[in-house]
Amino acid sequence: MLSSPSIVPDPDDRDVYLVLDEFGGQLGRAWRETDEDHTDREIVITDLMTGQYSDPVRVVAFNTVQGWSRDVTSEIADELAKWFSEQDREILPSLEDFIQRHRTPMSEQLPLPLRSTA
Secondary structure, three states: OOOOOOOOOOOOOOOOEEEEOOOOOOEEEOOOOOOHHOOOHHHHHHHHHHOOOOOOOEEEEEEEEEEEEEHHHHHHHHHHHHHHHHHHHOOOHHHHHHHHOOOOOOOOOOOOOOOOOO
16 A cells, blocks of 8 residues: 655754853853753744843754755844844843854845943
């Protein structure tokens, strides 16, 4: 008997996003532990915007069912820069270096409201 592919979605077929965070000093860098349900793109971006990471270094995405992984750091940095610019909000100190290091050159310069230096 021939079997047909299942039409039921595989619950493990999803994109997972993880953040490499810098803790400084002897602690160094580590991939942050997070609940399985909090590893999608939107939640990771929200966590970055709300200061859940001390000094993000890199963001990777993967999907084990589809068999791919890639560095999405620049995409995330661009998305964060665009959001802060459009909302006219100050970039969190924990994200300033991340965005400056990883955003891609754009044909149009977005004004980035950096925190004031006093």
